[in-house]
Amino acid sequence: MATTTAAQQRQTAKAEYDAFLAACPSRQLLDRVSDKWVTLVLCALAGDDDGHEPRSLRYSELARRLGGVSQKMLTQTLRSLERDGLVTRTVVATVPVTVSYALTDLGVSLRLVVRSLKVWAEAHMDDVLAGRSTYDARLA
Amino acid sequence: MATTTAAQQRQTAKAEYDAFLAACPSRQLLDRVSDKWVTLVLCALAGDDDGHEPRSLRYSELARRLGGVSQKMLTQTLRSLERDGLVTRTVVATVPVTVSYALTDLGVSLRLVVRSLKVWAEAHMDDVLAGRSTYDARLA
């Protein structure tokens, strides 16, 4: 309780947005942010797998990092993140061209949240797997 | 760095699962958890709009709480959450029947994470909106 920051208090104070309401803009934002690829891209740019320090990554580095992502989904995800002001896109006019992505301040503010999500999934995988087998067994 | 808890260290220690890998089970779990309705259901059961205390809610109460949710999606979401061991489903044989849902311990462990997500979306809506108009303006 002594750990509440000024930013957090501002958040609590302005109750203009409520994601429980279908019409609220924050509902769409929640939907956007609640995305597998968004989470993984942000985690990669946050350096969650390398010292947990924000870093910039090139397109191809991201593609390699996120197993199974298609070019379309990666580009699409990066575009929406850029549009929403969560990442920056920097083009260096080398030959061939070099494009790197990095978190903005806004992106950094979401960093810990998505990391928690990823960490939670990895940490509680066993519990969930156990829960599923129990559930499935009760039906048979 | 002095703020790492024992639980966090355990999580970091067991690197058996890695959501960056396409084949890893935690990838599917991340995909499941990264869902608008999952987030909102957990937030509702966590009592985020009423003193932030976990509580049990009936099906109809959840339906009313989550604006715009269809019966299909609500039922589907609740089933998967039950199967994964995140919520409990309790049937009371009244007439008509009463069904209530509540968080399990595992569900409680995810509570703060999804709340953060919802709170973030509501708190930074203005920033994102501003970022979008800037982005869109630069194209025109």
Add this chain to the structure above:
DNA sequence: CAGGATCCCGCTAGATACTG
């Protein structure tokens, strides 16, 4: 009240081919 069962549309994700 709390769903189950169906029908069906839309859009998304994937695969493929092409380019500055």
Add this chain to the structure above:
DNA sequence: CAGTATCTAGCGGGATCCTG
């Protein structure tokens, strides 16, 4: 290298009707 463009199959998700 870092995308864009196009096509398509598949399914997510809504609407509707029905039931213990």
